[in-house]
Amino acid sequence: MDGAVGHRFEIAKSCTRSGARAGLITTPRGSLPTPLFLPVGSQGTVKALTPDDLKAIGVKMVLANTYHLYLRPGIGVVESLGGLHRFMSWESPVLTDSGGYQVFSLAPLRRIDDEGVHFRSHIDGSEHFFTPENVIQFQERLGGEIAMPLDECPPYGGDQALIRDAMERTHRWAERSLRCHRRVDQDLYGIVQGGVFPELRRESAASLTSLGFSGYAIGGLSLGEPKKVTLAVAEETLSFLPKERPRYLMGVGSPEDLFECVARGVDIFDSALPTRTARNGALFTTLGRHNIHNACYKNMDEAVDTDCDCYTCRGFSVAYLHHLFKSKELLAYRLATIHNLSFIIRLMERIRQAIIDDSFVALRDSFLASYRTTDEETRLLQKQKWLDRSSKTPGEGNSTKNASVIT
Amino acid sequence: MDGAVGHRFEIAKSCTRSGARAGLITTPRGSLPTPLFLPVGSQGTVKALTPDDLKAIGVKMVLANTYHLYLRPGIGVVESLGGLHRFMSWESPVLTDSGGYQVFSLAPLRRIDDEGVHFRSHIDGSEHFFTPENVIQFQERLGGEIAMPLDECPPYGGDQALIRDAMERTHRWAERSLRCHRRVDQDLYGIVQGGVFPELRRESAASLTSLGFSGYAIGGLSLGEPKKVTLAVAEETLSFLPKERPRYLMGVGSPEDLFECVARGVDIFDSALPTRTARNGALFTTLGRHNIHNACYKNMDEAVDTDCDCYTCRGFSVAYLHHLFKSKELLAYRLATIHNLSFIIRLMERIRQAIIDDSFVALRDSFLASYRTTDEETRLLQKQKWLDRSSKTPGEGNSTKNASVIT
Secondary structure, X not given: OOOOOOOEEEEXXXXXXXXXXXXXXXXXXXXXXXXEEEEEOOXXXXXXXXXXXXXXXXOOOEEXXXXXXXHXXXXXXXXXXXXXXXXXXXXXXXXXXXXXXHHHOOHHHOEEOOOXXXXXXXXXXXXXXXXXXXXXXXXXXXOOXXXXXXXXXXOOOOOHHHHHHHHHHHHHXXXXXHHHOOOOOOEEEEEEOOXXXXXXXXXXXXXXXXXXXXXXEEOOOOOOOOHHHHHHXXXXXXXXXXXXXXXXXXXXXXXXXXXXXXXXXXXXXXXXXXXXXXXXXXXXXXXXXXXXXXXXXXXXXXXXXXXXXXXXXXXXXXXXXXXXXXXXXXXXXXXXXXXXXXXXXXXXXXXXXXXXXXXXXXXXXXXHHHOEOOOHHHHHHHHHHHHHHHHHOOOXXXXXXXXXXXX | OOOOOOOEEEEXXXXXXXXXXXEEEEEOOEEEEEOEEEEEOXXXXXXXXXXXXXXXXXXOOEEEEHHHHHHOOOHHHHHHOOOHHHHHOOOOOXXXXXXXXXXXXXXXXXXXXXOEEEEEOOOOOOEEEEOHHHHHHHHHHHOOOEEOOOOOOOOOOOOHHHHHHHHHHHHHHHHHHHHHOOOOOOEEEEEEOOOOOHHHHHHHHHHHHHHOOXXXXXXXXXXXXXXXXXXXXXXXXXXXXXXXXXXXXXXXXXXXXXXXXXXXXXXXXXXXXXXXHHHOOEEEEOOEEEEOOOHHHOOOOOOOOOOOOOHHHHHOOHHHHHXXXXXXXXXXXXXXXXXXXXXXXHHHHHHHHHHHOOOHHHHHHHHHHHXXXXXXXXXXXXXXXXXXXXXXXXXXXXXXXXXXXXX
């Protein structure tokens, strides 16, 4: 099958020295150059930014979340206000995630059977029931350009039998999702599951491609497994996905991972990492991530990244950002988010151009040679901390501990 | 005395039916039409807004606070980064408050004598000493267009002898401030004290005008006294201030008070009220303040104020703002602040035009006829709550309880 009405995917150029490809996704709300990064706007807002900020940064598409919007403000509210684009005042394309991941990161509160998943709201404890069918309907009413089917997303570390069960249910749900999907102007992607088991991934890819989706997502990764495993499983899975459809790796977004996964043939990414780390004061530069709270930045009269042309780097010094973070000023989170997101969007633009110029491998090698990544142990600790926190408040979470809002 | 080098104040038009006047303050960084409202940017940022937001709203001058900037990041840091304007990336004029009010709202931690005031930092408990002289030097180094002398600002409710002592010390400090003030391109205003006692206010005005400042501020009001008292004391004080110099009423900023005080001859106002109430979800409309958390706004597909041309009202519905506030999304505070500040700035522009057209009294009467003010009891309760909170964290406060920052 091809994409929905008004949708198209073309590969403009394939890298001769890696699996990277530069493409173009056409949607009724505009074209999306790939490789493409989607910032996360779970609740109908990319945290701390306006739609104008996103446009200025160069964001082409945002991800919103069915679980969050269903619970608050409610699908009916968004629909009655003219759909998600009008609700959030964002005219460009939107991808809605199904909420499967969010429901399953609430494990203690859910009960799953073949029909669907019962769960309690993290907001008020009320009971709800998601099925493959109603989740598709919710997304049709939200009106995003790309929808995702409900999937079962077990945590990292489960044994193979458990992961197989979840995968097989995901396949049955995928088929039901496809069958009930009515909106002809909306793409529906399949989500490959199978944990870290290569044979399950292969089986899942085969099963989903036989159903024929508009694009294919790789779910169930970036859940606390070692980075090597993420890359190996992504690579294995990608080799079984059709080359002519978009491939979307869910939840991946560090600069080094973007390079590695583009090299393996991924077209679309989403991740809360750039925006979440920004709010924690970890700012991207070509040399690595820097913690703006560090006392060494108190007097630094320079932009965060002297090569960066974002609003933050054009107007403000590291010392000013340091001061805003130390003072817990709301402007801190916004300026930091603008910078980190600009850094990633700019990186994706450079990656795409390099693929077209057939210099992608050189760009990757030179970038990774100077970019100091967070070491594996620290990274996994941070990830676990975040997963623990988000199991209480799914998605991007709702900690109420850090800003100076009320006076 | 006249203003500093490059400074000038001219009255363009005086109202024939009230004490209102429309004027123009010239500074080396641009002209300021009066009556003028200054948003509060205590720590070198108007909470939640960028300098670009402020410009788009029409803000001409912001207030920053010596107490806050002295403690964090430190006067030396701001100076080494090129002064306050460059530090905060704000090219237009700045008024720096002396920090007197902030030191005295920390009452349990301060010790005062004629030399100056010893106090402890609300951030880390460290000991500090402000004198009239060093506070002037700090402000010269910060580099604002208008500086304020250190004053003693006792809380509302003290007996007359106590208020007299504080006032007389304020006069002695005012004289020392004037004597040590060196920066010829910076205006220095005097601050009238005297509590709610008319005879003290008269004495204070006489004493300060005999010293000859570039402008005159009325301090020690809006500290929890009934609104009638605020207005009566302001009126009494204004009648003793020279007509040809700017008059600045500190800490007043509700729409109804702006009208009443402009009518009595005030030229400059500052207040955290519009921005603070915005972050609490209380939004200004021509009918009064509305609490956006109210369930009745869940589905409202309209701008907050249909006559408002601010970014928030142009792009977003009441329902979306309601959703952002319920979800504690950072964007809530920014969009609300943009609206409330726009409302006040637009109001001041209309007031100024009405004075020029000699229709100010009609504008005031028609505005106040439809604008429902917060009733006195609720207002005083809210004020007390805020004063209690800010006695722990002075100025605009630093509560860390309300935003969704970290994930």
